[in-house]
Amino acid sequence: MDIFSLAGLAAAMVVLALTPGPGVLATVATALSHGFRGTLSLIAGLVTGDICYLLFAVFGLSMVAEALGECFILIKLCAGAYLAYLGIRLLATRPDENARDSAPSTRRSYTSGLFITLANPKVILFYCGFLPAFMDLSALTPTGIGLTTLTVATVVASVLCGYALLASRARQAMTGRHAVSAVQKTAGGLMLAAGFKLATDVITE
Template sequence: MTPESAATYLLAIFLFAITPGPGVFALIATGMNAGFRGCLSLAVGMTLSDVLYLLLATFGLATLAEHWGEVFGVIRVLGALYLFYLGWKLWTSSTQDEEMPATGANGGALAGVTQGFLISASNPKVILFYIAFLPTFVDLDRLGGASLTLLVALTVVGLMSGLCLVAAGAARTRRIFRSSRAQRRLNRGAGSLMIGAGALLIAKS
């Protein structure tokens, strides 16, 4: 991979990270409710899922994964139901002290990582992205250990940079709304985003 290809790949991964979809909507909702720190574990989970698909594509297993329709269907439904649950929790909460259980202080980092992983892993767009995208930058048949390490590093940096940018914007919105009434409206807006993310996940074919 040439320096130009590496830079182009990094930019493409960054843009892919901030493209609206179930993961971005869930991240915005989390940032609006739990702040920037509450988003970090969610972003890590999403990034781990993408790295897994990158490795699958690299070792020629992505096509097999793409055809595990029933397995991904079950994961997608479970992920969507969980997002519906989080959306309902946000709708029924009224103050900023009642944070979302998945990625707030009460939910723990592991819950956030799991949620992010499920959202990204159940999105067929992620699989197809790496299947169609990687061969334009590297020859997968001649990919060595050093090049693979570079690809993984670029993917992690690009994704985390984009996702953290989204999270920071959502967290800034949260800080604006300080009164109980405004916080209640913010929670309901975040809950609607969570429910919308779940609906998008269900609608994915």
């Protein structure tokens, strides 16, 4: 695998990662409500989901990945409901310091990120449809697979961390009670939007 293929893959991944979707909305909402560090386990779960679909595509299991996409309707609904629940809880919580600093467990946040990516039709389409047409996955050597996986993980994590950093900076800049309340309501609204996005994807399939 040459440097030009990796550069093309990285560029395609930047576009995919930058496109607003449930993962981006959840990342921004979590950063607004819990700060940058509170997003790391969520981002790790989101990246793991991308790697899972990449490996499905690399090892010729795209049919399995597509079947999983169809079978994950329940997971999509559960993930959407969970994000909506978090959004409602943020909207209903009083804007005090305890509310701002309390964060979901690392395991729960990681699992949420993983399920959000696995249930995202955009991700399934990219890895099982676009990527095999973009590059010859069957010709990848073990080193090529490792470099491809590293490229995907690095780009997705970097873009999501960028979103999280910007959102956390906005959170830090707002210290007054009314400002904190506005940030909290924004985070709650984004969580609701992410849950609605997942549910809409299920309905429109």
